[in-house]
Amino acid sequence: NAGVTQTPKFQVLKTGQSMTLQCAQDMNHNSMYWYRQDPGMGLRLIYYSASEGTTDKGEVPNGYNVSRLNKREFSLRLESAAPSQTSVYFCASSANRDSEQYFGPGTRLTVT
Amino acid sequence: AQRVTQPEKLLSVFKGAPVELKCNYSYSGSPELFWYVQYSRQRLQLLLRHISRESIKGFTADLNKGETSFHLKKPFAQEEDSAMYYCALKPNQGGKLIFGQGTELSVKP
Numbered sequence: 001n002a003g004v005t006q007t008p009k010f011q012v013l014k015t016g017q018s019m020t021l022q023c024a025q026d027m028n029h030n031s032m033y034w035y036r037q038d039p040g041m042g043l044r045l046i047y048y049s050a051s052e053g054t055t056d057k058g059e060v061p062n063g064y065n066v067s068r069l070n071k072r073e074f075s076l077r078l079e080s081a082a083p084s085q086t087s088v089y090f091c092a093s094s095a096n097r098d099s100e101q102y103f104g105p106g107t108r109l110t111v112t
Numbered sequence: 113a114q115r116v117t118q119p120e121k122l123l124s125v126f127k128g129a130p131v132e133l134k135c136n137y138s139y140s141g142s143p144e145l146f147w148y149v150q151y152s153r154q155r156l157q158l159l160l161r162h163i164s165r166e167s168i169k170g171f172t173a174d175l176n177k178g179e180t181s182f183h184l185k186k187p188f189a190q191e192e193d194s195a196m197y198y199c200a201l202k203p204n205q206g207g208k209l210i211f212g213q214g215t216e217l218s219v220k221p
Contacts, residue, residue: 004155035211040121042198042211043156058208090156098202101209103156 004104012110013081021076023091031094032074036087050097081111114139116201118212125189133184133215135199144202145182151195189219
């Protein structure tokens, strides 16, 4: 099993550009999450999906949208990228909302 | 407010020395507490959780509800322990993890 996979691994955007970060899991998990990791701030939850067909805002949702495409896939979209969105983005999944979360390898995004 | 605080950004020790990574939390209920570790160029992974009361790679952590702390300890640090460590809290309603700022542990030879 690949576990949680994320694409791309690296991305450079110009201010105002849009892009979608992809996440997929092959563990048949119900819940999926998007975090951003910034130096000195730890990981902060952007959005999560407790189950297929549902999404909810986390701590820092502004400037992002998500889509739970199916049980396996959970994408994160930046409609108009800003330099403040320069970060490392992690996707995670868990069997259910009370279970251990498994993390993907991360996407390093730079917005210039 | 729900909050996790790791007061040390960087902790540097010599191999064989004891290590303690501090974690304090703010939460009014009975949370679940976790330690996650991220080795260089690897993904974040669960190290241990307080409810399991186990020792992983020689690390232990005890939940102290009176002091609202969940410090991570190891009696003899190894070079391979060098990594970024995150303390995290899950409120008792489940789901969302709240992470601390992280502590980078550097174990020197």
